[in-house]
Amino acid sequence: MTTAQELTKNQSLVFNTLSRADGPLSAYTILDQLRGDGFRAPLQVYRALEKLLDYGMVHRLESINAFVACAHPHHHGHSHGMIAFAICEKCGQVSEFSDDIITQRVRQWTTDNGFKQTKTTIEIRGVCANCGTA
Amino acid sequence: MTTAQELTKNQSLVFNTLSRADGPLSAYTILDQLRGDGFRAPLQVYRALEKLLDYGMVHRLESINAFVACAHPHHHGHSHGMIAFAICEKCGQVSEFSDDIITQRVRQWTTDNGFKQTKTTIEIRGVCANCGTA
C-alpha cells in the first residue's frame, strides 16, 4: 500500500462521494452521482478508486461489487491488518472490524502451506441487529 | 442448504466440467466447454450453478467471479462450516480449508453484534508454494 498523498480532483470527488454515502456504492452509482461534476465515463471512477484502494482509504466489497470509505480514517497510509466486513442484506450497512486471532490463524495457515498472501477478503453476509429486530 | 439429489442433465454437465477442471472456471468458460453438449445461453450455466451451490457441491469465489467443485465431496448435503479459500494468482490453484478458531471468532463477533450471518466468504489471494519457489 502506498502512503496517502494529496488527492487529485477526481480522487477527491470519488472519495467524498463514498464518505457521504451511508453504505457501499457501486462504481456506476458513483459515476451517476458525479455527472454534475463533469464525470462522463466509468474509467474516471475506476481510476480514482484504484488509487484510493492503494492508499487504504477505500475498501472493495468483493461479494457485492461495491466500494466503501474506510471506517477508520486515522489509519490512512498505515497498513491496516486483515479486515472483516459484515454486510447487512436488508439495509446495506457495513461494519468493518479486525480480529487479531483471525489474522493470526490465517497467517498460520499460509505459513504452514508456503502461501504468500497479498490480500485477504473476509465478508460476512447477513442481517444486522437493527434490521433483525424490526 | 438443500440436500443433494440426483442431478439433472444440465446440472451434471456443469458439475462434471468443474470437477474435471484443475482450477476455478468462470460461468462463461463453462458455457464454452459445454457448447458441444447443446449449451447455448449463460442462463443454462447459471441455473445449474445455483442448484449446485445450494447443494454445497460447488463454491463461488467472489474475488475472481469463478466457481470450483467442492474439494470435499464426502460433505455433499452436509453443512460444511465456514470455508476459506487460498487462491494462487499465478497458477489459479485453489486450496479449500476450514479452521474452527476462525469460525468461532467470526461467530463471536456476530453474536456480540446481533448480526445474523447467512454466508461468510474468506478468500486469501497470493502465490502458492509451487509458484513461489519457481
Next chain:
DNA sequence: CTCGATATGTGATGTTATTACATTAGTCAA
C-alpha cells in the same frame, strides 16, 4: 523551456449476470 511522469477525457469493447417469456418434462390427484 523540454522532457518525462502522472492524471484526465472519451469511445469502444470485453466480461459477468439477470430479466422476460415460451416450451418441455415429470408428478399426482380426480
Next chain:
DNA sequence: TTGACTAATGTAATAACATCACATATCGAG
C-alpha cells in the same frame, strides 16, 4: 386418461460491472 401443477429447459434481450486503446492535459525536475 386427463388436467393441473411444478420443476427444468431454451432463447433473446438487456443490465451491470470492468477494461482497453488512444488522445490530451497538467505539472515538476533538470
